[in-house]
Amino acid sequence: MAKKTDIKKPIAKKAAKPQVDAAGKGELKPDLAEVRTQIDGIDRRIQELIAERAQWAHQVGKAKGKLAAAVDYYRPEREAQVLRKVVDRNDGPLSDEVLVRLFREVMSACLAQQEPLKIGYLGPEGTFSQQAVHKHFGHSAHGLPLASIEEVFQEVAAGNADFGVVPVENSGQGTIQVTLDLFLTSPLKICGEVELRVHQHLLSRSGRIEDIERIYAHPQAFAQTGGWLRTHLPKAEKVPVSSNAEGARRARNADDSAAIAGESAAHVYGLKKIAGPIEDRSDNTTRFLVLGRESFPSSGHDRTSLLVFIRDRPGALYGVLEPLARRGISMNRIESRPAHGHLWQYAFFIDVAGHRDESPLKDALDEIADKGDEVRVLGSYPVAIL
Ligand SMILES: O=C(O)C(=O)C[C@]1(C(=O)O)C=C[C@@H](O)C=C1
Numbered sequence: 001m002a003k004k005t006d007i008k009k010p011i012a013k014k015a016a017k018p019q020v021d022a023a024g025k026g027e028l029k030p031d032l033a034e035v036r037t038q039i040d041g042i043d044r045r046i047q048e049l050i051a052e053r054a055q056w057a058h059q060v061g062k063a064k065g066k067l068a069a070a071v072d073y074y075r076p077e078r079e080a081q082v083l084r085k086v087v088d089r090n091d092g093p094l095s096d097e098v099l100v101r102l103f104r105e106v107m108s109a110c111l112a113q114q115e116p117l118k119i120g121y122l123g124p125e126g127t128f129s130q131q132a133v134h135k136h137f138g139h140s141a142h143g144l145p146l147a148s149i150e151e152v153f154q155e156v157a158a159g160n161a162d163f164g165v166v167p168v169e170n171s172g173q174g175t176i177q178v179t180l181d182l183f184l185t186s187p188l189k190i191c192g193e194v195e196l197r198v199h200q201h202l203l204s205r206s207g208r209i210e211d212i213e214r215i216y217a218h219p220q221a222f223a224q225t226g227g228w229l230r231t232h233l234p235k236a237e238k239v240p241v242s243s244n245a246e247g248a249r250r251a252r253n254a255d256d257s258a259a260i261a262g263e264s265a266a267h268v269y270g271l272k273k274i275a276g277p278i279e280d281r282s283d284n285t286t287r288f289l290v291l292g293r294e295s296f297p298s299s300g301h302d303r304t305s306l307l308v309f310i311r312d313r314p315g316a317l318y319g320v321l322e323p324l325a326r327r328g329i330s331m332n333r334i335e336s337r338p339a340h341g342h343l344w345q346y347a348f349f350i351d352v353a354g355h356r357d358e359s360p361l362k363d364a365l366d367e368i369a370d371k372g373d374e375v376r377v378l379g380s381y382p383v384a385i386l
Helices: 034-063 076-089 096-112 128-137 149-157 175-182 217-224 226-232 244-251 265-268 316-326 363-372
Strands: 017-018 028-030 116-121 141-147 165-172 189-198 199-204 216-217 237-242 255-259 272-277 285-292 302-309 331-338 348-351 373-384
Touching: 028 034, 028 237, 028 316, 028 331, 028 373, 034 096, 034 331, 034 363, 076 216, 076 373, 096 128, 116 149, 128 189, 128 237, 128 285, 128 316, 141 149, 149 165, 149 175, 165 175, 165 363, 189 255, 199 244, 199 265, 216 217, 216 244, 217 237, 217 255, 237 373, 244 255, 255 373, 265 272, 302 363, 316 348
Parallel strands: 116 141, 116 165, 189 373, 216 237, 216 255
Antiparallel strands: 017 028, 165 285, 189 285, 199 255, 199 272, 302 348, 302 373, 331 348
16 A cells, blocks of 8 residues: 555544444444445545536546547646645555556546547457557447457558557566557557456356367467466367457357366456466556557656667667666566567667656657667556556
8 A cells, every 4th residue: 555645534423323233242333324324425526526526527528638649638747746645645554556456437428528538459448458548548438349450550550540459578488579569550649557466267057167179279379377277277279369249259169178268358258257366477467558659758657668769880789778777777577579670680679767847857768869770669557556
């Protein structure tokens, strides 16, 4: 839980009066009807406050002037600041995760008053990408399931989706290379990141493990559950498919088939859970990036993704990293990919702390650009909040 900065307020103005319990053991318990009266009163106040907040959010919309579309009202840096304040104020009993989720939904609904945002993601429905969309944009945003990560890039670039959500790395399996490669040629900006705990489940029509001869899953899901599968279903045929939800869709049609997918796919495709969670590592987390067409200002706690094309000369990579290190800028990721069209030349994807418009990162980027290496800022965006 967050650092406590607030004085704890009473939960209700008037606490429910305790009573002696029916069994007469001397234990005090509150009167149920009175507790419910208190809850009714609080609910009324919460509802009034949510309505009042929605009216103010509408005023914010007007203050921004007459803008063309919903996408112009969305402010990721402001949302991050609102959520950080929620975490900072939290004094329990609900967890930071729960409160952030609730406040995200409130903001999502406030923004959708103008018009819901359209968010492209790797479909079909029931994928972890869809869960990431809900986690970051709330349920008032309109999800647009697309056939491939490439299509997510294309639809955002063409303006058919306001933003896109694409997976970029998994804590156990590493980088999703297709995503990085698409940045080599895309003009899109990264304007957010989402971290999602990924829980895999074995799902089938009957829910009986003894029926299973074939398993459908995305190659990443097979990699994340290899240990469990070797122990429990060593003889089953493994069929790789384009997404876990696609596997669930196939498993729906045959009693001898199962899919590895998230719980939401079980609901969407009417499957039963055979076992889960079955991932080999309990901290299995996937990081997603939010793609947009614009850059946003600093939120006060940001990360910047850079794409650096290194010319073939001694110490070239050092020349890029040294100005960052000298200023104490921490780097939490570096990844190289072959630069398209240049044999044996490499593009480096580097994530660093800070925002491109603020010192010390701004000064370091100016210095690197002066040396002649090509540095593209893919985006500066708020560090993921829970
Ligand atoms: O503060 C703003 O700019 C708003 O539009 C309000 C609000 C909110 O509900 O707090 C709604 C949507 C934006 O993405 C950010 C914040």
